[in-house]
Amino acid sequence: MSRLPDTVRPVVERFVRLTAEHVPDLVEGVHLVGSTALDDHRDGVSDVDAVVVVHRRPSTVDLDGLRLVHRQLDPPRPFDAIYVLRSDLAADPSQADTVPFAHEGEVHADGAFEANPATWLTLRDHPLTVHGVPLTRDEVWCDPAVVRRWCRENLDGYWTELLQLWRAVGADMPDDQLTSPYGLAWGVLGPLRLLFTIDTLTTTSKSGAGRWARDRVAPHLGPVVDMALAVRSGQPVVPYAPPPQVWSDGADLIEWVIGHAASLPPNAQR
Structure with a gap:
């Protein structure tokens, strides 16, 4: 657990103890994903996200036990998890049978x-295994065409809807959302992560995606990326322009990402 932030380590250890108590013999391994695995954990902002490999598909009794586990974990800190068989990781996740989650x-x-x-x-x-046998790279499915298609569908669906919302109400958004990690920064850095994966066929953190994109976006979008990165890092932030302009730039950034993703070859890494 050497890569774990000090605030995450006790949460993981408590999860392992609670599962041993309430769902004995269910958990095979705990593997962290999200910001913790990508070295971008921010105390007070980041959840702890895990893929929990189990020995069997959780039964109704197991699910009741897991409810006890998560109710005792949250608070003090969100611990979100999916529960999969090791064999699920060898196939397209959209083809997996029922996948419980917390x-x-x-x-x-x-x-x-x-x-x-x-x-x-x-x-x-x-990979960031914190309990059980580590996963090997060859055990985990990857189909480049499917990965890129999923990212594009996410941009064309969820993020296109968010873009339309920002265009409609951005000028009326509360000013504190400009400096909240769940506001402008989340909306700017989230789609950039998807573009990064489409372009490179690997994953990165929100901060990593912002740094990667900084010199790739259209010049007038650089300041909104810089502001999102500053908010994400917890720095004091003063908006570089009046709030309506910043929100408009954020919407332009999302639109640029969606358009740029559509222009990339569907299967070839650049």
Whole structure:
């Protein structure tokens, strides 16, 4: 656990203890993904995200036990997880059987969004095993065409809808959302992560995507990327322009990402 931030380590250790108590013999391994695995964890902002490999598909009794585990974990810190068989990791996650998941302290029997190609790619390229047998790169599925298609569909669906919302109400957004890690910074850096994966066929953190994109975006979008990175890092931030202009630049950035992603070859890495 040498890469774990000091604030994350006790949460992981508590999770392992609680699962041993409430769902004995279920958990085979715990592998962190998200900002912790990508060296971008921010205390007070980042959740702890995990792929938990289990020995069996969780039963109703197991799910009840997992509910006890997550209710005792959250608070003090969100510990979000998906529960998969080791064999699930060898195949396209969209083809997996029912995948239970926990989000914000609540356990659900199926519908795990995080069972997706980007999560599998993080497991493959940036493994951070904190309990059990580490995963090897060859154990984790990767189909470049499917990964890139999934990222493009995410941009064309979710992020296009968010773009339309920003265009409609951005000028009326509360000013504090400009400097919140869940506001402008999240909306700017999130789609850049997808573009990074389409272009490089690997994953990076929100901060990593912003740094990578800084010299690639259109020049007038550089300041909004810089501001998003500063907010993400926890620095004091003074908006570089009046709020309506900053929100407009953020919307332009999302639109640029969607258009640039569509222009890249569907299967070839640049």
